[in-house]
Amino acid sequence: MAQLDEFKGAEADALPDTATLPAELAALYLCMSPAQLADLRKSKRPEGRGGNGLSVIRPVEGGSAGSKDPVLYTLGTLREFAKAHPAPSAFDTALNSGLLGWVSVKLPFFAECEPRIKRGKRVLIGGAWDRSDPLREQRFVALAKGRIRFTSLTCAEAAASLWADVASHAAFAEKGLALLKGETQAIEASLAATGQLAAASPQD
Structure with a gap:
């Protein structure tokens, strides 16, 4: 699950931008599948386009080749990405x-x-x-x-x-x-x- 220590002092109705979410919850927050989020972690493809035509979104921790550490994203990064891509999701x-x-x-x-x-x-x-x-x-x-x-x-x-x-x-x-x-x-x-x-x- 997410980094619980960062949520202890959080308001009841909001998470701080500095809070981190694991990839599964980060994908849920962005209304996409974990596979789609993993694609957005990749470097730009040879033809010069990012995964799914969207900008690359970088995790704050993990995600490096061969790393066993969980992939974590700051909530601030997720919020900025969501604001920049307000189109209806596949779920909608x-x-x-x-x-x-x-x-x-x-x-x-x-x-x-x-x-x-x-x-x-x-x-x-x-x-x-x-x-x-x-x-x-x-x-x-x-x-x-x-x-x-x-x-x-x-x-x-x-x-x-x-x-x-x-x-x-x-x-x-x-x-x-x-x-x-x-x-x-x-x-x-x-x-x-x-x-x-x-x-x-x-x-x-």
């Missing part, structure tokens, strides 16, 4: 890609550490990729201190999970219900059109 795209994305693409969610009820159901807190969430920084503090965790789920799995509060669950589930309603309406319209076509066809 998956969320808005229709029913196929809803049921097939896994997204990171903040979750409680232990299940509250039997059967081991997860209790979700919110979308870890949602940069518009005003509580996101506060949740990263809790994540870094081990008070909560994150889990990867499809949107369909998340909507069918338990949530810590009804309003967040309802707002998220609404998107899935709207997608299902749209698909249902499309199928019903096609069935009706098929019936009209059959009725209009000449009978033998």
Whole structure:
């Protein structure tokens, strides 16, 4: 996990720029996969372009060839990178890609550490990729201190999970219900059109 000593004196809702996050959490903070972040650590490629067309982002520790030290990033560096690249992330795209994305693409969610009820159901807190969430920084503090965790789920799995509060669950589930309603309406319209076509066809 992150460097906990640096978080002891941190405010409840913010982390200092000097705090460091390991690569896994740094990637989560930037709304990208660990593989994408690793690509951004590389030196510029021979053709002169950085990984994925973005600027190279350097860790403060680790990452050297053959090094066994964990790769760490300062939060200030991550914040600067996020401000310079505000475009929708792959997670945002998956969320808005229709029913196929809803049921097939896994997204990171903040979750409680232990299940509250039997059967081991997860209790979700919110979308870890949602940069518009005003509580996101506060949740990263809790994540870094081990008070909560994150889990990867499809949107369909998340909507069918338990949530810590009804309003967040309802707002998220609404998107899935709207997608299902749209698909249902499309199928019903096609069935009706098929019936009209059959009725209009000449009978033998």
